[in-house]
Amino acid sequence: MAIEGAAARPAVSASVGRSARRDLLALLNRWGWVKVLLFLVPACLLLTFYLVIPIAMLIVMSFYRSTLFGVVPDFSWNNYLHFWRNPMFPNLLLRSIRLAVTVTAISLLVSYPFAYFLARGTRRFRTTLLILVMVPFWTSYLIRTMSWLPILGIKGVVNYSLMTLQIVSNPVEVFLFNQFSVVLTLIHIYLPYMVVPIYLSLDRLDGRLLEAASDLGANPLRTFWHVTLPLSLPGVVGGIVMVFIAAFGAYVTPKLLGGSSGIMFGNVLADQYSGTFNWPFGAVLALIMIAVVLGLLVVASRFTRLDAVFGARA
C-alpha cells in the first residue's frame, strides 16, 4: 500500500490503521489458539460465576447439616444417604426421566414438520412466521398456563363443544389435572425449543441439493431420509437436548396442571428451598439432576459425536 505524501494526513493514518489491522490479523493467524482463547474468554468468565462457583458451592453445601432455619457446616454423607433411604426420591427421578422422554419424543414429531414448513414452505414471510412462534411466550407463563383451565376443564371449551355436538353426554374430566394436561402443556411451552434449532439448520439447506437428489432418481422419502434429515441433525440434536433438559427439570407445570399427583423430581428439589431451608439436601438433589443429564449426554455422544454436531472440527 503506497504511502502518499506527508500532506495527505488522513490517508496516512488510514493506511497506518489498515496496516495495523493487517498486522493484528496476521498475528492472530499465526497464533490461532490466541484467537480461540479470545473468543472463549467472555463465555468462560461469565460461566465462572454462573457455573463453576455455584457448582463448587453445591458440592460443599451437600455435606453440610441443615437445621430448621439454616445450615451448619459439617462433613457428612447423610444427605446423600437420605436420597436412597426414601424410595420416593429415586422413583420420582425415574418418573421425571420418563416424562421428559415422552415430551421430547412427541415434541420432535410435532415440531419437525412445522420447522420444515417454516424453513422451506414459505419464502416471503419467514422471519415474521418465526417471530409469531415466539409471541405467545411473551405473555406470562402463569397467565398462559391458567388459560388452559377454561379450555380443558369440565365447563371448558372442549367439553362444551363435545357436549353440544352430542359426542358425550357428561363432561369429560380426563382432559385436565393429570399426566395428559401436563404433557400437553409442556409440549406447548417447549415448542420453540425444538422448532427454532431445527428451523435454523433446515434453513441452511441448499435447495439445489434436494433438486440434485431428485434428479438422480430419489423419491421424496429417500431424499428426506438421506439428505434432509442428516443435514438437519445439529438442529434435531440441539432441540432434543434443550427440550429434554427443560422437561426433566420442570416443576411448576406439573404443580399447576398435574392434579393430585402433580409432582416431579424438580418439585422435591424446589421444596428444599421454598418449603423449608434444607439447602444441603437440595444441593444433593441438584447434583443428582446434573449428574443424570451429564450421564445422558455422555451416552448420547457414544452414538453421535456431539461436539462435531455442534461444529467442532473432527
Next chain:
Amino acid sequence: MSREQITRGRRDFMTTLGRGGLAASLMGGGVLGAWGAMNTALGQPLPGPLRIHGNPVATRDKDMKPFKQQYDVDLQIQLSVTHTETVTRIYSGATKQFDLFTLQHPFIKKLARDRMILPIDESKIANIDNLYDHVRRPEWAMHDGRLYALNYLWGYDSVVYNEKHLPKVDSWGVLFEDASRGRVAWRDDPLQMILTAALYMQKFRDPNNLSETDLAEVKKFLIAKKKNIRTMWTTYAEAVNLLRSEEVHALWGWLPMATSLRKEGLRMSYAFPKEKPIMWFTNYIVSKDTQVQPTVWAFLNYCLSDPFTMSMTNDFDYRMGSSRQLTLLPPERIKQIGLDNIPELVRNSYTYLLPDRLDKYVEAWAEVKAAS
C-alpha cells in the same frame, strides 16, 4: 445536579408511566423534632424513598397513593412471593435493600433473636393502640419484652364452599370424605394440609409438632383420601378459578376468595370448622439496616389508620390490624366478617407455627403427592 436538570429530569420521569415523581424529600436524616408524622393533618415531608418488600394486596397503588401524597415520599415496593424466599433473602443481605418486610408470624421470633430486625418503636406510632388486643403484644412477636412485628392483617383459613351444591359445612371433613368424590380441592402446601388433616383427625396432642409416628399416620390418611380430590391449588387465582368454573364445590381456602365470588352473585360461604380453623397473622417487620426510621413509623402508623383499614375491609372483607373496624362498620358487616366475638374466635382457632422438623413435613407431603 443543577436545578434545571432536576426540573427536566422530573418532567421526563413524570411523562413515563413510572412510579410517582422524584422524591422531593430526599433530605437525608430528617429528624423532624416535633413528630409531624404523628400529626396527620400536618403531613410534613419525610426522608425517602421507603423500600418495602410487600404483599400485593396491602400495597395496591390506590392505597399507597394517599400516604405518598401526604408525606411527599417515594415508595418502592417489591412484591414478595413466599415467606421462605423472604427469610432467605433477609439472611443474605436484603436488610440493606429494604426498610420493611411483610412476613407471617412463625418467622418473627427467630429474626428478632438473630437481630435482623428492629423492635417497633411504639412511641412513634400514634395509632398503635388501635391494634386489636390479641395482636397488640402477641407471644409470637415478643422478644426480650419488646414488640418486633406490627400486625396489619389477620384471619383464619378454612373451607370455601358453594352453597348451591353443598349444605352447610362446619367441618374440615368435607375435604376428605368420600361423599365429596372429586369435587373438592386441597391447597398444595405441606404445612397447612398436614395440619388440617391432623386437626380433623382430632387425636394429636400437638398438631403443630407431630412426632414421626404421628406424621406417618397423617400421611397415610392423606394418601388414602387423595382419590377424593380433583386437584390442588398453588395460587389464589387458581382457587377462585376452580370455584367459579364449578370445577370444584369446596376447597381449602381464604375468606377473600369467598368475598370476591359473592360479589359476582355466587352463593359462596366460608366455613368455621368445629375442629378449629387455622389462624395466621401477617405483619410488617423493620429491617435492621433501615436509614429512614421516621418514614417507617409513619408508614406503620398509616397501616393502622382509618382510610387504609376501611379500604381493605370494603374491598376484601379482611380482618385488619386496627380495631377501629368495630367502630366504623355497621353491625351486620361486623357479623359477616366474623368480628363480633373476637376472644371466642381466637379461642376456637388454631394458630399455626413451624414444626421443629419442617423438612419431615415437606417430605411427607411430597410422598402424599407422589403416591398414585
Next chain:
Amino acid sequence: MTDGRARSFLRIYGAAVYVFLYTPIVMLIVLSFNDSNSITLPWGGFTWRWYRALAENQSVFVSLKNSLTLGLVTAVISTVIGGLAAFAFRSRFRGQVAVMRMLLLPFVIPGLTIGVALLLLFHALGVRPGLLTTTLVAHVGFTLPYVFVLISTRLHRFDESLEEAAMDLGADEITTFWQVTFPLIRPGIVGSALFAFTLSFDEFIRTLFTIGNDNTLPIQIWSTLGSMVSPELNAMATLIVAASFALVIAGELLRGRER
C-alpha cells in the same frame, strides 16, 4: 406425493400448529374482556373495565419496562458472548470437547438452585443486587447455552469456500466476516437473540433471588396472582400480544416497501 400436495399439506399442518400455539392466547384475550372477577369462564358479559384498571396500575408498567430492558440487554450480551464461543469452535483446539460440555452445562442447573447460589455468592462478595447487575448475570448465564446451541447449528459444516474465495480476492478476515460470513449466519444470530429475549422476558425463579428492589413482570404477576385475582393482568398480556403483532406487521410493511 406431488410437490403441490406436499406443499398444501405442510401449509395446513403449519396452520394447525399455530392454532395449537395460540389456543391459550386466544383464551386469555377473550378473558380480558370478561366481566367477571375470576379469570375463567363462564362468560359474564363484555367489558373494558380491566383495561381501565390496568391504565391506573402504574406498577405493572414499571415492571414491564424492567422486563423489556433486562430482556433486550440480556439478548444482546448473550448473543455476542455465545456467538463468539460458537465461532471459537470452528477451529480445532485441545480440550474442545470439555469446553463444549462446560458451555452446555448451565442447561442442567435448576433455576432455583442457581438463584440461591448466586444470591449467596453475591452476598459473600458484597455485591449489591440490581436489575442490570446481578440479575443480568443470572439471565445471561441462563440464556448462554441456548444461544450457543442455536448459533452452532447455523455454523455447522459451514461452507468455507465462500470465505476462502473472498480472501483470495484480497479481503482480510474482518471484511470477509462482515461482507460474507455474517449475512449468511444472520438469521441464526437474529433467531438466537430473539430466543434469548423470550427466555429472559418470562424468566421468574432466577430473577426472584438475584434481583434488588425492582419487580419484573413475572415477579409481579406471580406475586399478584398468589394473593388476589387480577384480570387486568390478562389485559396486560393481551396488550403485549397486540403490540407484538403491531410490530411484526410494521416490520413486514417496511420490508415490503424496501423491495
